[in-house]
Structures are given as C-alpha cells and as structure tokens.
Amino acid sequence: MELNILGVTYKVIEVDVVDKREFKFGEIDFVTNEIRIDKNLPTTLKNQTLVHEILHAVFQLLGMEKEESEVQSLATALHQVFTAQTIFSSC
Ligand SMILES: [Zn+2]
Numbered sequence: 001m002e003l004n005i006l007g008v009t010y011k012v013i014e015v016d017v018v019d020k021r022e023f024k025f026g027e028i029d030f031v032t033n034e035i036r037i038d039k040n041l042p043t044t045l046k047n048q049t050l051v052h053e054i055l056h057a058v059f060q061l062l063g064m065e066k067e068e069s070e071v072q073s074l075a076t077a078l079h080q081v082f083t084a085q086t087i088f089s090s091c
Contacts, residue, residue: 003035005057012050014039025049028056047083051075 001012010028012035018024026037026049035053037046052075059066081087 003054005054006061008033008057008061010035010057012037014046016040026053028053028060030060044083048075048079051079051082 003010010033015036018027018036018038028035037049052071055071055075
C-alpha cells in the first residue's frame, strides 16, 4: 500500500520483524519513506500502529518535534474516533 501524506509518498510494508535489535510494532524510515508494520499483530493493533507512524510522518513534515508518548496518545485517540463510526463517505 502507498500513502500520500502531505504530498510525500510512503510505502507501507508488513514485515515479520520490524527491528532485530528491539521489539517494535512499527517504524517509519525517513530516508526510504517506508512504514514497516509487524504483520503478526492483530488487525486493530496494526491499524493503530499505522496511525502512529502516519502521525510521525505528519509531524516530521511539519517540522514539529513530538515526544513518543504524545504521538502514541494521539494515535490511540484518532484511531478510536475514526473506527468507532463512519465520518467521511468514500469519494
Ligand atoms: Zn513512534
């Protein structure tokens, strides 16, 4: 899957292991513009992780420094709101 985030294309890839050195649900690579998500996560957690990595991209592109805990809080909140109901009809 490819995502257009503020005009930049990011490739979303599901992988067996995100980082060999430490366990991570996902990560974003600002050099290759790849978002890697652990393919073994349950769907809800996978989607929440994707929102988290999208927020990293948005904040990086806007030049806004955010703590990991701020990114995670927003990701949890936005994922919940946007999955609890249909807000936008498909276009
Ligand atoms: Zn993060």
